[in-house]
Amino acid sequence: MTRDALARSRDFDRRGAAWYMDRAVTLFVFVGGISAILFIVGIFAFIAREGFGFVFTEFDAGEFFGSIAWRPTSMIERTYGALALIVGTASITGLAMVVSIPFSLAAAVFIGEFARGRTRETLKVLVELLAAIPSVVWGFIGLSIMNPLIIDTFGVPIGLNVLNAGVILGLMAAPIMTTIAEDALKAVPDGYREAAEALGATRWQVIRKVVIPAARNGLVAAVLLGVGRGFGETMVVLMASGHAINLPDSVFDSVRALTATIAAELGETAVGSEHYQALFTLGILLFAVTFAINLTADVIVRGIRRKGR
Amino acid sequence: MVAGIAPNGAEASADAPPKVVVQNLTIRYGSHVALHGLDLSVRRNEILGIIGPAGSGKTSFLRALNRMDEFIPEMEVEGRITFDGRDIRRVRNVYALRSRIGVVFPLPVGLPLTVYENVALAPRLRGVRKGSELDEIVERCLRRAALWEEVKDRLDSLGSLLSGGQQQRLTIARALSQEPDLLLLDEFSIAVDPVTTMRIEDVLKELKHEMSIVLVTNLVQQARRLADRTAFFLTGEHVETSDTARIFSGIVKDPRTHDYIEGRFG
Numbered sequence: 001m002t003r004d005a006l007a008r009s010r011d012f013d014r015r016g017a018a019w020y021m022d023r024a025v026t027l028f029v030f031v032g033g034i035s036a037i038l039f040i041v042g043i044f045a046f047i048a049r050e051g052f053g054f055v056f057t058e059f060d061a062g063e064f065f066g067s068i069a070w071r072p073t074s075m076i077e078r079t080y081g082a083l084a085l086i087v088g089t090a091s092i093t094g095l096a097m098v099v100s101i102p103f104s105l106a107a108a109v110f111i112g113e114f115a116r117g118r119t120r121e122t123l124k125v126l127v128e129l130l131a132a133i134p135s136v137v138w139g140f141i142g143l144s145i146m147n148p149l150i151i152d153t154f155g156v157p158i159g160l161n162v163l164n165a166g167v168i169l170g171l172m173a174a175p176i177m178t179t180i181a182e183d184a185l186k187a188v189p190d191g192y193r194e195a196a197e198a199l200g201a202t203r204w205q206v207i208r209k210v211v212i213p214a215a216r217n218g219l220v221a222a223v224l225l226g227v228g229r230g231f232g233e234t235m236v237v238l239m240a241s242g243h244a245i246n247l248p249d250s251v252f253d254s255v256r257a258l259t260a261t262i263a264a265e266l267g268e269t270a271v272g273s274e275h276y277q278a279l280f281t282l283g284i285l286l287f288a289v290t291f292a293i294n295l296t297a298d299v300i301v302r303g304i305r306r307k308g309r
Numbered sequence: 310m311v312a313g314i315a316p317n318g319a320e321a322s323a324d325a326p327p328k329v330v331v332q333n334l335t336i337r338y339g340s341h342v343a344l345h346g347l348d349l350s351v352r353r354n355e356i357l358g359i360i361g362p363a364g365s366g367k368t369s370f371l372r373a374l375n376r377m378d379e380f381i382p383e384m385e386v387e388g389r390i391t392f393d394g395r396d397i398r399r400v401r402n403v404y405a406l407r408s409r410i411g412v413v414f415p416l417p418v419g420l421p422l423t424v425y426e427n428v429a430l431a432p433r434l435r436g437v438r439k440g441s442e443l444d445e446i447v448e449r450c451l452r453r454a455a456l457w458e459e460v461k462d463r464l465d466s467l468g469s470l471l472s473g474g475q476q477q478r479l480t481i482a483r484a485l486s487q488e489p490d491l492l493l494l495d496e497f498s499i500a501v502d503p504v505t506t507m508r509i510e511d512v513l514k515e516l517k518h519e520m521s522i523v524l525v526t527n528l529v530q531q532a533r534r535l536a537d538r539t540a541f542f543l544t545g546e547h548v549e550t551s552d553t554a555r556i557f558s559g560i561v562k563d564p565r566t567h568d569y570i571e572g573r574f575g
Binding site for chain 2 (some may be wrong): 155191195210
């Protein structure tokens with residue numbers, strides 16, 4: 001008996017395979033987790049290194065944010081006014097959100113709250129399939145279908161404009177927003193719905209008074225992710241916006257986006273040149289705005305949480 | 310008003326027409342029969358206790374009473390249930406029907422709202438807008454659920470932050486805020502400490518002067534303490550219903566009832 005206990009207590013110092021496996025997995029997941037930080041810092045360091053040469057020499061904030069003259073290859077006077085590009089990106093993203101937010105929230109409520117059984121499963125699969133369509137295909141639809149459609153319908157000379165890019169981008173962002181919003185609705189316990197319906201609430205009252213407030217954090221996240229998606233999207237805005245430097249007066253004007261400018265021009269510049277560095281400065285701007293959007297999302301979500309307490 | 314409604318304070322009476330009449334109720338989940346051919350009525354101003362082991366169809370019965378079966382796709386209900394003489398399958402506004410039936414679930418479901426809003430929700434749904442009127446309803450319901458003293462200083466905190474027993478009393482206050490004629494309680498004391506259970510039981514004894522109560526319970530002694538009549542369900546069969554006093558003094562129609570209340574059941 002005593003001997004047995006003694007023998008067993010010796011096991012307390014023996015590290016078997018399970019112990020080492022545990023250590024290995026701990027290390028692995030730690031590296032995986034920490035790598036997100038490394039990547040974000042690395043990317044910022046990279047675009048900062050490439051762009052800061054410009055920021056600290058040629059950069060003129062008044063010109064960059066106040067002028068629409070983006071003439072990086074001019075022989076006479078090179079200017080780097082990004083206002084038109086910023087407005088271009090903002091107008092397309094803005095219109096895209098106007099299109100996609102109501103659509104995707106309605107779709108999410110239908111799939112999550114009303115559709116049952118096979119309808120629901122089919123819709124979910126289709127929406128996820130829609131989210132997987134490559135952006136270049138959406139751009140193609142913008143070029144070859146939306147373009148003539150807009151010209152014919154509205155009698156405007158060119159169909160590659162804010163309307164085209166905004167609608168296409170909105171359709172593209174909607175499935176992702178729908179999927180995330182639907183996940184948020186699904187995470188609301190069924191008990192809430194039953195309890196509210198037992199009170200005599202109609203289905204819409206249940207959704208409005210109980211389900212949506214309970215899912216608010218997830219819904220805000222869905223919308224902001226959609227905004228971020230639209231903001232950073234390149235191919236669609238390059239193909240469908242007309243890619244013309246212009247401050248738009250209406251949705252029928254062509255514009256040019258920040259991302260499209262980088263994509264179209266970077267290949268034509270000499271590495272390290274002023275133009276090259278100016279494009280990286282646009283990259284810094286994009287990075288900063290995306291960062292701000294995500295930070296806002298975080299603050300909003302936390303704010304809601306704290307208020308709820 | 311419809312003739313025959315018992316005035317407040319009336320005791321359970323066999324003379325007035327019953328609140329709820331259930332005829333030949335059968336409930337199926339796919340091929341599984343949860344409740345078979347139930348005939349039962351709920352009288353005005355009585356507490357009807359329903360006892361029986363797990364899987365005897367008690368909860369399914371409650372669900373059918375306010376058409377909550379509609380949330381469960383595979384649940385099929387046959388037979389006839391009348392509420393104040395109206396066939397509940399044939400009412401044109403199921404929400405109006407449900408708003409007259411309060412439900413308390415086994416585990417307290419505090420809606421993700423403040424204490425105040427949990428109780429104010431049902432009045433708001435039926436169109437009460439005035440703040441003073443809502444305040445009055447909230448206070449009255451919380452008082453009747455024996456919760457007011459404990460929460461009056463934190464009406465604006467989330468209902469889910471209350472203790473389990475407080476949350477269950479909150480759901481009772483919420484059910485009362487509907488001003489129901491019929492209150493359904495499904496094993497309400499499952500997550501509640503004995504002291505709170507006793508307090509809620511006292512509340513229920515008061516409430517039966519104003520409404521009919523159906524109390525599904527796992528605790529045979531709870532039925533004995535509270536119920537005017539007790540029904541015994543066993544694996545989907547309605548074994549018998551009788552005056553609680555008779556059943557617990559051993560006067561039973563079926564020996565299985567006696568075995569169950571004596572705890573001599575397999």
